[in-house]
Amino acid sequence: MxxxxxxxxxxxxxxxxxxxxxxxxxxxxxxxxxxxxxxxxxxxxxxxxxxxxxxxxxxxxxxxxxxxxxxxxxxxxxxxxxxxxxxxxxxxxxxxxxxxxxxxxxxxxxxxxxxxxxxxxxxxxxxxxxxxxxxxxxxxxxxxxxxxxxxxxxxxxxxxxFAVSHSHVSYQGKAAHAAAYPQQGVNAADAFTIAQVAIGLLRQQLPPTVRVHGVMTNGGEAPNAIPAHTEGRWYVRAESLAQLAETEEKVWRCFQAGALATGATLDISPESRPYxxxxxxxxxxxxxxxxxxxxxxxxxxxxxxxxxxxxxxxxxxxxxxxxxxxxxxxxxxxxxxxxxxxxxxxxxxxxxxxxxxxxxxxxxxxxxxxxxx
Structure with missing residues (x-):
């Protein structure tokens, strides 16, 4: 047999x-x-x-x-x-x-x-x-x-x-001395903080079939310098590719809020095609x-x-x-x-x-x- x-x-x-x-x-x-x-x-x-x-x-x-x-x-x-x-x-x-x-x-x-x-x-x-x-x-x-x-x-x-997208997120701001000239800086780390708070609030309106999570991979260089550049990796998961596309629009707006509030420049780029x-x-x-x-x-x-x-x-x-x-x-x-x-x-x-x-x-x-x- x-x-x-x-x-x-x-x-x-x-x-x-x-x-x-x-x-x-x-x-x-x-x-x-x-x-x-x-x-x-x-x-x-x-x-x-x-x-x-x-x-x-x-x-x-x-x-x-x-x-x-x-x-x-x-x-x-x-x-x-x-x-x-x-x-x-x-x-x-x-x-x-x-x-x-x-x-x-x-x-x-x-x-x-x-x-x-x-x-x-x-x-x-x-x-x-x-x-x-x-x-x-x-x-x-x-x-x-x-x-x-x-x-x-x-x-x-x-x-x-879950369907999932994998994205690299970065903010570009402007460095400055954090004690002497903080008003001259554009804080890219603050932009990430605002985005993550916005995502946390957004979760109240997301269905249980959605997951949003990520990590910062670069949060700045020194505590006495306004961070000029920050980076992270973020995943968005959903029940289907269609629901994923709809959810991503909402999540990207949270990252855009960080850029708008701080004046930093935002870049979001895919790490792969969605699963x-x-x-x-x-x-x-x-x-x-x-x-x-x-x-x-x-x-x-x-x-x-x-x-x-x-x-x-x-x-x-x-x-x-x-x-x-x-x-x-x-x-x-x-x-x-x-x-x-x-x-x-x-x-x-x-x-x-x-x-x-x-x-x-x-x-x-x-x-x-x-x-x-």
């Missing part, structure tokens, strides 16, 4: 897959800098007979690995970027190993199952929109199914991410759930830890173009949650290893189910 064969391959590959996950975890690389990570993931596929195209479509840390020539085109996505200062606190080391495990398990079955397997190494998910860059250059076109599985504290089947909401391919999700149940996985129904399925992802943009699923595999980390250093610590070890092997198996079985349907 092909499913049994896939499970056996993953069991045989277990040590190799765990080592790949641990290697990535120990050597975190942030968005667009994942040179070693991309190479290590690609090499683990190349040694299984996949044909690898590095620097895919001109993106240095992307790759495409292919196997088979069947009529059903399956896309599997590997993410491997880490978070600045937090390492693999979102578990992308596990995502890569899960994807490699599923791909290697399916390769010997590709001809019999009528599969062409396409593994996409996708950089810069953490704010850089790597999949969107790949989409705009022609990747993913014509796939029959795209899949990946993401670590979370608990198992959750369906992705329901879209997710469109789930229900037949594949039902198959994944059934396969996960067969492996003994239990899906969370009500705990706060399941909210990771609301986190934004550029896989949402892929789902707008081709059938896709993005389930979450639990690593038993609670109370540690994604984007916490404690979660990074849970992304290696026995629970993470079990999640890795279960998710790889469930994805492989799902591909076999849908390609045979």
């Amino acid at each position: 092909s499913k049994d064969a896939a499970a056996r391959t993953i069991a045989q590959d277990a040590e190799r897959l765990i080592q790949l996950s641990e290697l990535l975890h120990a050597n975190p690389e942030t968005a667009w800098e994942e040179h070693r990570s991309a190479r290590w993931v690609a090499e683990s596929l190349e040694e299984a007979g996949f044909a690898v195209t590095p620097a895919y479509l001109g993106l240095e840390t992307a790759f495409l690995a292919t196997y088979g020539s069947g009529p059903f085109r399956l896309g599997l996505c590997a993410e491997y970027d880490a978070l600045p200062g937090l390492g693999h606190a979102c578990g992308h080391n596990l995502i890569s190993a899960i994807t490699v495990g599923a791909a290697r398990a399916l390769a010997p079955l590709a001809d019999a199952a009528g599969l062409t397997i396409e593994v996409y190494g996708t950089p810069a998910e953490e704010g850089g929109g790597g999949k969107i860059e790949l989409l705009e250059r022609g990747a993913f076109a014509g796939l029959d199914l795209a899949m990946m599985a993401h670590p979370a504290p608990v198992d959750v089947a369906e992705a329901e991410p 879209a909401e997710f469109r789930t391919f229900d037949p594949a999700l039902r198959a994944y759930v059934q396969n996960a149940h067969q492996l003994g996985r239990v899906f969370d129904r009500g705990s706060p830890a399941r909210a990771m399925n609301r986190a934004s992802t550029d896989m949402g943009n892929v789902s707008q173009v081709v059938p896709a699923i993005h389930p979450y595999i639990g690593i038993n980390s609670a109370p540690a949650l994604n984007h916490q250093p404690e979660f990074a610590a849970h992304c290696v070890g026995p629970d993470a290893e079990k999640a890795l092997l279960d998710a790889a198996t469930a994805l492989a079985w799902t591909a076999l189910d849908i390609s045979a349907a």
Whole structure:
């Protein structure tokens, strides 16, 4: 039985897959800098007979690995970027190993199952929109199914991410001595303060499906100098791209208020294209759930830890173009949650290893189910 064969391959590959996950975890690389990570993931596929195209479509840390020539085109996505200062606190080391495990398990079955397997190494998910860059250059076109599985504290089947925009915000004012000549300055830090107060008040009128949050990355140089230049990074999230565009107009007015009140000059520039909401391919999700149940996985129904399925992802943009699923595999980390250093610590070890092997198996079985349907 092909499913049994896939499970056996993953069991045989277990040590190799765990080592790949641990290697990535120990050597975190942030968005667009994942040179070693991309190479290590690609090499683990190349040694299984996949044909690898590095620097895919001109993106240095992307790759495409292919196997088979069947009529059903399956896309599997590997993410491997880490978070600045937090390492693999979102578990992308596990995502890569899960994807490699599923791909290697399916390769010997590709001809019999009528599969062409396409593994996409996708950089810069953490704010850089790597999949969107790949989409705009022609990747993913014509796939029959795209899949990946993401670590979370608990198992959750369906992705329901917020659409999100990522923006760089800066104010340009005028420096002056803060004690002797303060009236000669234009305070760019005050402009940020006014904007953040305005955003705080705006939240009273925003629906519960909206999130607005950000950080200042440059707040000035010295306490005795009026800050001439300040910078920050801000995210706006909403239920859909349409609601996101409507919300952004209101948020940008808050930043404009800071400029108007202080006389500073405002610049807002996007860091990537907006991430879209997710469109789930229900037949594949039902198959994944059934396969996960067969492996003994239990899906969370009500705990706060399941909210990771609301986190934004550029896989949402892929789902707008081709059938896709993005389930979450639990690593038993609670109370540690994604984007916490404690979660990074849970992304290696026995629970993470079990999640890795279960998710790889469930994805492989799902591909076999849908390609045979």
